[in-house]
Amino acid sequence: xxxxxxxxDQFFKSxxxxxxxxxxxxQLIFSKQExxxxxWKKLKTEKDTFSNSTRADLIFSxxxxxxxxxxxxxxxxxxxxxxxxxxxxxxxxxxxALLIEKSFNEYGKPIPIIPVVFYHGRKPWKWKLSFQExxxxxxxxxxxVLSRRSMLDFRIRLLDIQDVKWExxxxxxxxxxxxxxxxxxxxxxxxxxxxxxxxxxxFFKDVLPKRExxxxxxxxxxxxxxxxKSEVWEEAEEEILKRGILKKGGYMDIRKYIAERAREExxxxxxxExxxxxxxExxxxxxxExxxxxxxExxxxxxxEIILNMLKKSAKISFISEVTxxxxxxxxxxxxxxxx
Numbered sequence: 458x459x460x461x462x463x464x465x466d467q468f469f470k471s472x473x474x475x476x477x478x479x480x481x482x483x484q485l486i487f488s489k490q491e492x493x494x495x496x497w498k499k500l501k502t503e504k505d506t507f508s509n510s511t512r513a514d515l516i517f518s519x520x521x522x523x524x525x526x527x528x529x530x531x532x533x534x535x536x537x538x539x540x541x542x543x544x545x546x547x548x549x550x551x552x553x554a555l556l557i558e559k560s561f562n563e564y565g566k567p568i569p570i571i572p573v574v575f576y577h578g579r580k581p582w583k584w585k586l587s588f589q590e591x592x593x594x595x596x597x598x599x600x601x602v603l604s605r606r607s608m609l610d611f612r613i614r615l616l617d618i619q620d621v622k623w624e625x626x627x628x629x630x631x632x633x634x635x636x637x638x639x640x641x642x643x644x645x646x647x648x649x650x651x652x653x654x655x656x657x658x659x660f661f662k663d664v665l666p667k668r669e670x671x672x673x674x675x676x677x678x679x680x681x682x683x684x685x686k687s688e689v690w691e692e693a694e695e696e697i698l699k700r701g702i703l704k705k706g707g708y709m710d711i712r713k714y715i716a717e718r719a720r721e722e723x724x725x726x727x728x729x730e731x732x733x734x735x736x737x738e739x740x741x742x743x744x745x746e747x748x749x750x751x752x753x754e755x756x757x758x759x760x761x762e763i764i765l766n767m768l769k770k771s772a773k774i775s776f777i778s779e780v781t782x783x784x785x786x787x788x789x790x791x792x793x794x795x796x797x
Contacts, residue, residue, distance in 0.1 A: 464681045469537040471674040478634035495519045507555045532570045539577045546588045573614045579645045581619040587612045618642045636660030649683035651692045
């Protein structure tokens with residue numbers, strides 16, 4: 458199940474890291490007042506990995522419209538979820554703290570952050586959107602309101618794939634990313650037959666001929682997320698050629714492409730895991746060898762101290778050799794090195 462959810466997550470990020478699609482998604486969430494306040498032409502994808510290797514799904518920045526030469530901008534933290542988990546608030550708090558730290562380091566001041574969740578679940582969202590409301594029955598309910606105002610809180614902006622308003626979105630041909638929303642919503646109930654594919658291609662008709670990377674993400678998702686049956690592929694490929702989505706001789710055998718990419722990802726993962734294992738085993742072996750070497754050197758040094766003490770007491774070399782098991786030649790050498 459985790460693997461399947463990862464496929465949804467990868468598809469979501471591959472499409473909505475495409476800034477025009479991200480702009481459409483965010484404008485479905487924000488109010489008209491907010492949409493008019495920001496300069497969406499300057500929407501920018503920000504680095505989503507922090508210095509401690511923590512990685513968010515997608516992070517964007519957008520400035521306010523420059524009416525008074527203002528340079529104020531905000532971060533939009535976009536998180537994709539196929540299931541709800543109480544750790545969601547903890548996760549978003551962590552990302553926001555890291556973003557605030559980043560903004561202080563890079564700009565010398567905090568950049569406001571809006572946390573947005575794209576919920577891609579089988580059932581509609583039914584949970585609280587505010588941190589304090591979500592945990593109010595356990596932590597905040599009995600605390601006076603004035604006290605709660607001094608405590609950390611934030612409210613999630615939510616876009617729910619099961620919302621009934623999507624039917625209006627699907628009919629709006631000006632929304633170029635509506636095919637992505639359609640795919641994400643229908644994955645829980647539809648199968649990838651030719652009728653379904655034609656509808657998907659219709660949704661993407663103005664986008665696909667221009668973006669081969671998006672085409673491959675969509676087709677891969679149809680295979681992995683919808684478990685497209687092999688007998689559908691002949692008809693699907695004929696439809697793809699007919700519409701000019703991909704040219705013959707390109708990535709026409711998508712299954713082969715996906716299999717090769719899976720093998721490459723497996724190879725890279727195996728290589729990385731092998732490197733990490735080798736590094737760990739090397740460290741352990743080095744530690745063990747170092748311990749053994751140190752122990753051996755310690756024994757040798759201790760033995761040398763015994764021999765030197767016995768020499769100081771004028772013990773005969775033959776007697777010292779008999780007691781310690783060290784050859785007379787080695788004892789004479791040690792004596793010479795420590796004389797004077």
